[in-house]
Amino acid sequence: MPIWEFLQKYSSVLMHGTWVTCLQFVLAVLVAVSVALVMGIGKLSANPLIRGTCVVYIELFRGTSLLVQLYWIFFVLPLFGITLPNFTAGFISVGLNYGAYGAELVRGAIQAVPRGQWEAATALSMSPFARMRRIVLPQAIAIMLPPWGNLLIELLKGTALVSLISVTDLMFQAKQINASTYLSAQAFGTALIIYYLFARVLITPSMRWAEHAVARRLGRS
Amino acid sequence: MNVSKSYGKLNVIEHLNFDVAEGEMVSIIGPSGSGKTTVLRTLMTLETINDGVIYVEGKPLTHMAKGGVLVPADERYLRRMRTSIGMCFQSFNLFPHMTALQNCMEGPVQVLGLSKKEARERSEELLHMVGMIDKRGQHPSRLSGGQQQRVAIARALAMRPKVMLFDEVTSALDPEVIGEVTNVIRKLVTEHNLTMLMVTHQMGFARDISDRVCFFYGGKIEEQGTPHELFGSPQRERTKQFLSAVKEAV
Numbered sequence: 001m002p003i004w005e006f007l008q009k010y011s012s013v014l015m016h017g018t019w020v021t022c023l024q025f026v027l028a029v030l031v032a033v034s035v036a037l038v039m040g041i042g043k044l045s046a047n048p049l050i051r052g053t054c055v056v057y058i059e060l061f062r063g064t065s066l067l068v069q070l071y072w073i074f075f076v077l078p079l080f081g082i083t084l085p086n087f088t089a090g091f092i093s094v095g096l097n098y099g100a101y102g103a104e105l106v107r108g109a110i111q112a113v114p115r116g117q118w119e120a121a122t123a124l125s126m127s128p129f130a131r132m133r134r135i136v137l138p139q140a141i142a143i144m145l146p147p148w149g150n151l152l153i154e155l156l157k158g159t160a161l162v163s164l165i166s167v168t169d170l171m172f173q174a175k176q177i178n179a180s181t182y183l184s185a186q187a188f189g190t191a192l193i194i195y196y197l198f199a200r201v202l203i204t205p206s207m208r209w210a211e212h213a214v215a216r217r218l219g220r221s
Numbered sequence: 222m223n224v225s226k227s228y229g230k231l232n233v234i235e236h237l238n239f240d241v242a243e244g245e246m247v248s249i250i251g252p253s254g255s256g257k258t259t260v261l262r263t264l265m266t267l268e269t270i271n272d273g274v275i276y277v278e279g280k281p282l283t284h285m286a287k288g289g290v291l292v293p294a295d296e297r298y299l300r301r302m303r304t305s306i307g308m309c310f311q312s313f314n315l316f317p318h319m320t321a322l323q324n325c326m327e328g329p330v331q332v333l334g335l336s337k338k339e340a341r342e343r344s345e346e347l348l349h350m351v352g353m354i355d356k357r358g359q360h361p362s363r364l365s366g367g368q369q370q371r372v373a374i375a376r377a378l379a380m381r382p383k384v385m386l387f388d389e390v391t392s393a394l395d396p397e398v399i400g401e402v403t404n405v406i407r408k409l410v411t412e413h414n415l416t417m418l419m420v421t422h423q424m425g426f427a428r429d430i431s432d433r434v435c436f437f438y439g440g441k442i443e444e445q446g447t448p449h450e451l452f453g454s455p456q457r458e459r460t461k462q463f464l465s466a467v468k469e470a471v
Contacts, residue, residue: 134331
């Protein structure tokens with residue numbers, strides 16, 4: 001079947017899948033960023049209990065497979081009385097997993113803010129919270145943005161795994177089309193291009209814009 | 222009083238007893254590693270001390286009274302006490318994501334709870350005093366070293382400290398802009414009744430401006446006196462050696 005004919009026939013299904021992937025991506029990013037900030041800052045805490053909790057979390061989620069985590073959250077948690085719909089289990093698993101990688105980016109960026117900045121804020125009698133929020137984090141964000149751009153593209157590709165718990169994302173729809181038509185090249189080829197365009201047209205320019213915006217705030221552009 | 226500070230086995234300050242009178246301008250000179258900067262950093266409570274107690278205006282700074290005894294101060298107590306002390310650093314340490322004006326307003330708004338309008342007025346007045354009012358909207362990356370240091374002085378003064386600490390504030394500057402900063406400090410000495418401690422390598426400046434000069438060596442005050450005494454007729458051998466070495470370098 002020629003590609004235009006294929007697209008005409010399956011575009012609505014693929015569009016729906018893209019929309020679900022888009023939602024999974026956005027929600028997983030929100031989870032990942034929140035988790036990364038909490039765990040990244042927590043890993044620098046002077047309190048050994050907080051620090052230890054963050055280290056265990058990061059090691060656990062970074063050191064085990066996303067697919068296994070996804071299955072754990074969707075299939076094993078119900079055995080402990082926590083049942084999540086597949087859509088929710090999908091973005092939470094992806095968010096928690098990439099959040100662990102993000103936590104290390106946050107920690108590294110905070111540690112890369114020159115010590116003099118902390119000291120100047122301390123000399124102004126700022127509280128630890130104000131020091132972090134007003135002085136250190138805005139500078140750390142500028143440092144961590146480029147690697148976050150990379151991580152978000154990884155995260156987008158990671159969302160494809162949610163199809164394995166029957167979330168009707170782009171990958172799920174491509175697999176369905178393939179299973180019923182055997183048009184593998186068209187189905188997976190289209191999915192491949194959509195994922196690429198998503199990353200190239202949406203994520204990369206957005207991150208570039210964010211980097212420029214932060215550079216402007218720092219008076220660098 | 223009787224303050225000691227060590228990093229592991231290295232004693233940086235040993236049993237230091239050092240008083241500064243209100244309104245006095247004290248310069249601290251000495252070779253590298255003599256503990257000059259550490260004295261300022263312990264006063265700003267950026268470093269904890271191992272022994273002794275530091276007092277500001279008769280109140281303990283590094284310790285707080287608890288159950289009738291002095292115990293090491295907690296973060297909240299330190300924050301309250303720090304507001305009476307301001308510090309300027311060798312590397313300026315301006316906040317790069319804020320303009321000169323925002324740098325000056327940050328402390329008064331976030332710490333002292335001033336309204337933005339009050340903080341702006343106070344900051345603009347100080348930026349005017351240090352000759353930086355025209356650059357108030359510029360970020361630090363657009364300012365020269367001398368300009369950044371003048372903004373840093375304004376930022377510290379915006380907290381209305383009673384004690385100002387200057388840690389080698391001209392060391393990172395090109396020779397031609399050192400005057401911009403020393404003139405501001407000179408102005409502070411003549412027009413404001415601030416207690417000031419300055420670690421410096423600018424011997425001429427220390428001589429001109431100070432009420433007292435302390436020569437540090439090995440974490441102790443080796444010799445101190447008026448600039449006339451210390452530079453004119455140093456008594457200790459180490460002071461003589463240091464001053465002659467500095468003279469030769471110039």
